Each structure stands twice: as structure tokens, then as C-alpha cells.
Amino acid sequence: MTMIEEPEVRAALPRLNEPAPTFEAVTTHGKLRLADFEGSWLILFSHPADFTPVCTTEFIAFAEIYPELQKRGCELLGLSIDSLYSHIAWVRNIEEKAGVKIPFPVIADLDRKVATAYGMVMPGESKTEASRCVFVIDPKGILRAMIYYPLSVGRNMDEFVRLIDALQTGDEHHVATPANWRPGDKVVMPAPNTTELAEERAGEGLECIDWYLCKKSL
Amino acid sequence: MPCVWPDGSLSTSGRLLLASVHPDSTADDVSAITGIPLYRVRSSLRQLLEAGFISEAGGRYRQTEEGVTKVKLGG
Numbered sequence: 001m002t003m004i005e006e007p008e009v010r011a012a013l014p015r016l017n018e019p020a021p022t023f024e025a026v027t028t029h030g031k032l033r034l035a036d037f038e039g040s041w042l043i044l045f046s047h048p049a050d051f052t053p054v055c056t057t058e059f060i061a062f063a064e065i066y067p068e069l070q071k072r073g074c075e076l077l078g079l080s081i082d083s084l085y086s087h088i089a090w091v092r093n094i095e096e097k098a099g100v101k102i103p104f105p106v107i108a109d110l111d112r113k114v115a116t117a118y119g120m121v122m123p124g125e126s127k128t129e130a131s132r133c134v135f136v137i138d139p140k141g142i143l144r145a146m147i148y149y150p151l152s153v154g155r156n157m158d159e160f161v162r163l164i165d166a167l168q169t170g171d172e173h174h175v176a177t178p179a180n181w182r183p184g185d186k187v188v189m190p191a192p193n194t195t196e197l198a199e200e201r202a203g204e205g206l207e208c209i210d211w212y213l214c215k216k217s218l
Numbered sequence: 219m220p221c222v223w224p225d226g227s228l229s230t231s232g233r234l235l236l237a238s239v240h241p242d243s244t245a246d247d248v249s250a251i252t253g254i255p256l257y258r259v260r261s262s263l264r265q266l267l268e269a270g271f272i273s274e275a276g277g278r279y280r281q282t283e284e285g286v287t288k289v290k291l292g293g
Contacts, residue, residue, distance in 0.1 A: 029258055030221070030265070036257040075257060105257075 013119035013146075020044075020135065020143040021117035027077070028087050029105035034141065041074035041168075042137040043160060046120045046130035050082045050090035054154045058132070059091075060100045065157045072164050073139070076104035080130055081115060084108035125151055136163060138171075173218055186215035221262045222269045228288065235262050237289050239272050241280045248279070 014021055024033045034042075045062070047055040059078070066076055080087075091102040109115050109130075120130040132149035144167055149155050166177040175187040191212045192198040198211040208214040221232025228236060231254070238251045245263055249256040263279060266272045271285035281289065 030261050032257060032261050036260040039256065075255065 014117070014135070014143050016143055016146065018143060019141050020137045021114075022141075023114045023117060025079075025107040025109065025114050026084055027105035027107050028084065028091060028102075032077070032105060032107075034137070037075055037077070037137070038141060039139050041069075041072065041139060041164060042077060043069065043074060043164075044077045044079065044118070044135045044137060045155075046079040046115065046118075046133045048126065048129035048131070048151050049080055050086045051093070054152070055080075056090075056094060056098075058154050059094055059102055060098055061154075061157045062104070063100050063102050065161055066103050068161050069164065072161075072168060074164050078104060078106035079109050079114055079120070080106070081109050081112055081121075081128065083110055122148075134160065136160075136167065138167070169218070175216075175218075178215065186217050189214045189216060222265045222271070226269065228271075232262065232266070233289070233292070235259065236266055236271055236281065236285055239263075239266070239279050239281050239285070242278045243280070244277055245279075 020034060022034045024031060047058060049055060062076055062078070069076060082090075087106045087108055091106065095101050107114055112121065115121050115130045118133065118135060120133045121127070122131045125131055129151070131151060132153070132155055134145075134147040134149075134155065135143060136145035138144045145163055147155075147159075147163075162182065165183050166181060169183070169187065170176060173187065175189060178185070178188050181187070186207065189201075189206060192201050201208065201211050201214060204214070206214040206216050221229050221235055223229065234252055235248060235254065238248050240247070245256060245259050248254075248263065249259040252259070254262075263272065263274075266285070267274055267279075270282060271288055272279045273282050
């Protein structure tokens, strides 16, 4: 008898600048839909499992940056492939043991619907857990950034705040932001797309390395 | 957070939310009055709507007779 292996079903990853996959999910704050966050920025992030060490440090760190995110009109929404009661027990345990209240909802994605829609499970790492994924969704529901971390590396919270600042600055001023940009730093002007504009750029009083890389203060 | 329990009674936040639904309120109005984040207000309004305590037309909410009674009786 020949063994026929079933082909592995690979979920398509969401794409940048396209509508984020919609969902309705059970969370620690009740049943929520993606549409409930319309009008706000949203960081949807997954973690491998409740009651695990790196994830606990991350949840505490996410709770710490939440006030900064709120100032920027940004909400947080966690997710793991765990039960609602595990989530409730874990966030209560974090409050009891670490003195940190988790202020954001956490999706209990036992049926993996949301994890699959967002490509959060990386079978090469784990077939049963979500990796450390981060999706930034804008107020119109468009997916604007995706970051994936492996199971063994806790995330850098400063980067998420910086990322929201950079996206909001880019949207407001129609500019890009250079490497390691922080609010207050100079921003990058869009590169000229004609030879005429390239020549004009030189006389615009900007800080230019060359015609294609010019910065200005906001 | 569930604001309507399976037996039809309201949670504390559910009572607060229902009492804050004045005629022609929007979700933003209710969020501003209660201080509850907008995403949670939207979710809770959906529950109150399903339970028949409020009605909705064009994104504006009002208490139904059943909702008014619920508020009077304290949930």
C-alpha cells in the first residue's frame, strides 16, 4: 500500500496596503470585530501561549506602552491559540504577581480562524502556536505594517511606538522617514521622478546628500 | 466584556452603557459620556441591540421600552 501524504495547506499571508482580514472573535473584552476598531489605529499581535515566560514579559511591556499608544489614537489587541478561560486566568495572574493590569483585549483563537487569516502560525517553528506577529492596521482598516519575531525573542516595544509615529507622520506630511528616525528628526522627501524635478530639487534649500536623498525638518 | 448575561440581566458596565444611550446617541456619544473605549462601546451596543434593549437606525441608538424599563429597575 502506498502512503499518500496530504499536501500541506499553506495560508496566504495578508499583504501590505490591502484591507486587513476581517474577523469576529471571542476576546477577554467580549466578542469583537475588526470593524469595532474603525477610526483607531490598531496593533494586532499574537503570542505563542499563555503562562509562558517570554510572553509574560511581553504582556507587561505591552501594558506599559499602552498609554503612549492611546495618546496616538492606537489600540492593542492580543491573540493566542488558547482558551478564553486561560487568558482570563493569565491576565489575572499577571496582575496578582506583577502588579500590572492588562488593559487591552486578548483574542481566544482556539479555532485558529484569525491566526490562519493573518498567517500567524509558522509550522517550521510550531504547528500548534502562533509566532510573535505584529500587524499595524490603520483607522480605515488597511494593513500598514507586519513584523514577525521567532518564538525565542521578545519584542522591542519602543519600535512599535516609533512605527506608529512614523506611519502617522508619513500620512500627515506625505514624507518618508529614514533609518532610526525618531519624532523631531528630519524626514525624507519623496525622490524626484523626472530629470526636471531632480534639477529643481537642488535649489529647494533642503539638506541633500544628492538629488535623490533630501531631508527636511517638519 | 459581556454586558448582557444569558438570563437577560445586565452587568455593571452594561447598566452604565444602557443608561447612557439617550435618544439618537451615536457610539461616539456613548463612548464620550462613559469613557469606555469606542471599540468596546460598539461591541456592547451590539449586545444590547441583540437583547432588544436598544434600537438602531442609521448609526443612532435609542432605548426601547424594554430598555427603559430595565434602566428604571436597575438592570
